[in-house]
Amino acid sequence: MKIGIIGGTGDIGEGMALRLSPLFEVIVGSRNSEKAIETSVCCSDTLHSRNVKCSCSGTTNADAVLNADVIILAVPWKNLTETVRSLPDFGDKIVVSPVNPMEKRDHFVFVPPDEGSVALYLKRILPPEARLVVAFNTIAANRWKAIDEELRYSVPVCGDDLEAKSIVSDIVNSTSALKAYDAGPLAASCMVESLTPLLLNIARYNKMRDVGLRFV
Secondary structure, rough: EEEEEOOOOOOHOOOOOOOHHOOEEEEEEEEEEEHHHHHHHHHHHHHHHHOOOOOOEEHHHHHHHHHOOOEEEEOOHHHHHHHHHHOOOOOOOOOEEOOOEEEEEEEEEOOOOOOHHHHHHHHHOOOOEEEEEEEEOOHHHHHHHHOOOOOOOOEEEEEHHHHHHHHHHHHHHHHOOEEEEEEHHHHHHHHHHHHHHHHHHHHHHOOOOOOOOOOO
């Protein structure tokens, strides 16, 4: 399976490439192909230095969409519209959104679009054939990149396409020690997206370094 990471040169994208490329064929996407290639080489070198085999290449965001089976939108909410509209037709590919609409004021605030969530906004602007799934929303960039440590988190997964949701859940469950949980349809995505500002506020006000989600 080929997984394209749009915005793959950002902190979250780089971390996801490190975690996923030993398991899948990962295509790091960026507006700048040279930067994407540099990130993919760095990712491969980091893993090879630990005797871990991987498959990671770099290209433009547009080529990542064209060549991947599953597309992860690892971009900030403020850049999402511009990024998505600059890309070619997603067709019937699986599109994964880990995007959380939030702002940092005197505390972190959930600021969803008029649709109620990023996922429902994406559903409106993506082609009807795109198979949209919400996942990976509550894992911090620094945790993705700490590759010598297991990710022991629960991952809520939302989607209306049951097969696509199952495929994404399998990706989650194969990554480190993550565990996927079916969180319902896209209509429930606002609850998932609002968890990250909540977790950040808990970490800040309780002076905690690593706050994640785990169902027991």
